Amino acid sequence: MNKLLKKSRGLKSRLIDINKFNQGILKSNIVEKFSKIIPKMIASVIKAKRDYKKEIKTPIDEIKLASKEFWQEIIEKATALGVGIIGFASVDENLIFEKDQSTDIKFLYENAIILGMEMRYESIEKAPEPEAGLESLRIYAELGVATNKLADFIRSKDYKAIACHPLGGPILYPAMAVKANLGVMGRQGLLITKKYGPRQRLSMIAINASPLPENLLEDFKISEFCEKCGKCIELCPVNAIFDKPLIKENGILTRIDGSKCFEYFYEYTGCSLCIKVCPFHKIGYDKVISKL
Numbered sequence: 001m002n003k004l005l006k007k008s009r010g011l012k013s014r015l016i017d018i019n020k021f022n023q024g025i026l027k028s029n030i031v032e033k034f035s036k037i038i039p040k041m042i043a044s045v046i047k048a049k050r051d052y053k054k055e056i057k058t059p060i061d062e063i064k065l066a067s068k069e070f071w072q073e074i075i076e077k078a079t080a081l082g083v084g085i086i087g088f089a090s091v092d093e094n095l096i097f098e099k100d101q102s103t104d105i106k107f108l109y110e111n112a113i114i115l116g117m118e119m120r121y122e123s124i125e126k127a128p129e130p131e132a133g134l135e136s137l138r139i140y141a142e143l144g145v146a147t148n149k150l151a152d153f154i155r156s157k158d159y160k161a162i163a164c165h166p167l168g169g170p171i172l173y174p175a176m177a178v179k180a181n182l183g184v185m186g187r188q189g190l191l192i193t194k195k196y197g198p199r200q201r202l203s204m205i206a207i208n209a210s211p212l213p214e215n216l217l218e219d220f221k222i223s224e225f226c227e228k229c230g231k232c233i234e235l236c237p238v239n240a241i242f243d244k245p246l247i248k249e250n251g252i253l254t255r256i257d258g259s260k261c262f263e264y265f266y267e268y269t270g271c272s273l274c275i276k277v278c279p280f281h282k283i284g285y286d287k288v289i290s291k292l
């Protein structure tokens with residue numbers, strides 16, 4: 001086994017199945033938008049899957065030195081592709097899923113670039129109407145395309161890269177984003193950042209480049225506010241958010257009862273109420289923290 005490649009220690013995952021969405025509540029204009037987004041999203045999943053197969057045929061077992069200029073180029077390229085949040089962390093094997101249900105990725109390189117793309121404020125405000133769910137799917141498609149393009153760019157610079165799709169990749173993205181010091185996990189299990197609150201989707205690229213740029217350690221004070229707030233717990237229509245997170249045997253915290261959430265999520269074509277009611281989305285990080 002190539003010593004550079006990381007593999008799962010058995011974390012279980014669930015994938016959003018778009019076929020289970022309640023088609024009955026979709027209005028014709030929404031159906032039209034869905035029909036434009038879904039093919040783009042599927043095409044980006046297929047490309048990520050195909051690139052991984054190619055990549056893994058010739059995996060290398062060497063870390064390649066990366067300069068500050070290289071990382072700066074990556075940041076600039078990602079920004080040009082519409083990525084709003086970018087961070088860096090080593091891959092934690094405890095966070096890799098046993099089965100990657102969207103792109104079949106089984107191994108990852110040692111280091112990672114974590115990417116985030118904003119969902120439109122106005123669309124999330126419409127939750128739990130299908131417009132909010134549609135916005136999640138739009139970002140899965142856009143971020144999927146951007147992640148693939150950034151991985152291509154990295155390969156063009158002679159580094160190895162594995163693009164992990166935002167729809168449901170091989171690793172727990174919010175925990176990797178916390179590791180990269182991009183934000184903190186909210187009580188509804190989503191990453192909360194200063195820039196967008198809980199209103200972003202995440203993806204990742206595993207890479208054989210090192211050393212990674214330094215992460216600025218910051219005390220976000222988000223958890224402090226979360227402790228006093230609890231709005232998402234109170235307003236989740238199916239009580240799917242635990243008051244206190246459960247600690248699984250592998251030490252990973254679970255904040256959501258997945259079966260309850262998924263049922264409602266499919267019924268309302270994406271729900272997103274726990275994003276809509278979060279003050280970090282509603283009024284933004286600075287205003288929330290000034291209330292502490």
Ligand code: SF4
Binds near residue numbers: 187225227230231232
């Ligand atoms: S709604 Fe409140 S408790 Fe829930 S994640 Fe947002 S700030 Fe934290």
Ligand code: SF4
Binds near residue numbers: 264273
């Ligand atoms: S997506 Fe909806 S059902 Fe799921 S946890 Fe959030 S508010 Fe509850």
